[in-house]
Amino acid sequence: MKQLIALSLILISTTANAVTYNYNIQVLDSLGGDSVAYGLNDNGDVVGQSIDTSISKKQSVIWSGGVVTSLGVNGVARDINNSGTVVGETGTANTANPTGYAYSWTSTGGITNLGTLGGAYSGAYDINEAGVITGFAWPSTAEYSTHGQGFIYEDDTMSPLGTVSSPTGYSRGHGINDSNEIVGRGSQVDFSGSNKYTIYWDENQNLNQFVGPGSYSSSEAINNNGMIVGGARTASTGNTLFASIWDTDGNLTFLNNADIYGSKAWGVNDSGVIVGYDQSGTALATKRAFVALDGLNMVDLTTLVDLSGTGIVTLTEAFDVNASGQIVGVGITSTGEQKAFMLTAIPVPAAVWLFASALGLLGWTRRNRNQAFSFFRLLIPGHLQ
Numbered sequence: 001m002k003q004l005i006a007l008s009l010i011l012i013s014t015t016a017n018a019v020t021y022n023y024n025i026q027v028l029d030s031l032g033g034d035s036v037a038y039g040l041n042d043n044g045d046v047v048g049q050s051i052d053t054s055i056s057k058k059q060s061v062i063w064s065g066g067v068v069t070s071l072g073v074n075g076v077a078r079d080i081n082n083s084g085t086v087v088g089e090t091g092t093a094n095t096a097n098p099t100g101y102a103y104s105w106t107s108t109g110g111i112t113n114l115g116t117l118g119g120a121y122s123g124a125y126d127i128n129e130a131g132v133i134t135g136f137a138w139p140s141t142a143e144y145s146t147h148g149q150g151f152i153y154e155d156d157t158m159s160p161l162g163t164v165s166s167p168t169g170y171s172r173g174h175g176i177n178d179s180n181e182i183v184g185r186g187s188q189v190d191f192s193g194s195n196k197y198t199i200y201w202d203e204n205q206n207l208n209q210f211v212g213p214g215s216y217s218s219s220e221a222i223n224n225n226g227m228i229v230g231g232a233r234t235a236s237t238g239n240t241l242f243a244s245i246w247d248t249d250g251n252l253t254f255l256n257n258a259d260i261y262g263s264k265a266w267g268v269n270d271s272g273v274i275v276g277y278d279q280s281g282t283a284l285a286t287k288r289a290f291v292a293l294d295g296l297n298m299v300d301l302t303t304l305v306d307l308s309g310t311g312i313v314t315l316t317e318a319f320d321v322n323a324s325g326q327i328v329g330v331g332i333t334s335t336g337e338q339k340a341f342m343l344t345a346i347p348v349p350a351a352v353w354l355f356a357s358a359l360g361l362l363g364w365t366r367r368n369r370n371q372a373f374s375f376f377r378l379l380i381p382g383h384l385q
Contacts, residue, residue, distance in 0.1 A: 026344070029067060037330065060088050060090070125173060151173060218230050220264075
């Protein structure tokens with residue numbers, strides 16, 4: 001192991017300074033109005049939402065080769081796997097009283113309603129390469145009407161993931177990896193009367209809640225090495241959320257945060273590259289999309305892209321990153337319009353692949369995560385912004 005660490009140190013010391021981290025940007029077409037890109041696969045297919053100005057509705061969309069196509073339903077598309085299956089939800093997503101249903105979509109089969117757990121609403125958040133889906137749905141009984149549960153959907157069946165407390169508990173499934181490990185958030189007792197924390201379901205859907213510092217946490221994604229990302233509050237920050245990493249034992253690490261108004265991690269690939277947002281003020285324009293190539297230090301993506309001619313002045317949020325390091329998210333124009341984007345590294349940053357190689361050597365494991373993080377703090381010191 002000592003020889004392998006030394007080799008990684010030599011590789012990084014001889015190449016890191018020679019690489020300039022830059023990205024090409026592709027502004028994705030819209031249906032006439034605002035658009036946001038939420039997910040992508042390793043083929044560069046992107047999914048999200050765009051306002052169709054001809055009908056004044058938010059539509060679930062897919063971008064292939066940069067060309068936008070509506071999936072034919074109001075709502076949002078959140079993720080797409082390498083087989084081209086898209087998942088999302090219809091209706092009034094992300095409101096106090098949602099009315100939509102979880103769906104999957106393929107180019108040959110169109111929209112499939114995944115159903116609910118018996119209630120009036122469901123939404124799908126993530127899909128793995130085997131086509132297993134996770135999300136959030138309402139059960140049928142009266143006491144559950146505002147206390148939904150995370151679900152797993154496989155073999156054409158939606159099953160509840162359970163909650164910490166029964167019968168009034170609340171949970172959501174946000175991310176799933178190829179081992180069917182699922183992450184999200186859940187209440188300790190009930191939705192309105194207790195704090196909510198990151199929840200992890202193992203490959204057998206056994207539930208574990210990570211009650212860490214502060215009063216709230218939520219995980220958004222888990223990669224195939226068991227690296228979980230999201231956001232958490234600390235006792236000293238009040239209601240401010242900061243980008244966070246957990247392992248599957250619940251050990252928490254905060255990314256190096258730039259600004260006092262908080263940050264959140266939305267996505268992580270198997271190389272440990274993390275994307276999300278950092279915020280320096282209360283206005284939308286103060287948000288900055290970030291990438292953490294080393295899995296710890298946030299770099300402002302707006303500083304790494306030539307935005308001239310795009311109409312975008314700031315990349316405000318990055319939602320997903322694929323195996324080759326392509327990143328999707330949303331930026332804003334000088335007039336406040338939202339535009340979906342996809343970034344491709346030029347050249348592919350060496351740090352990404354060195355980080356991946358070192359993870360392979362050291363391993364992002366449930367046991368030695370602290371050793372791995374300490375190693376990378378030595379490799380790439382300082383706070384980049």
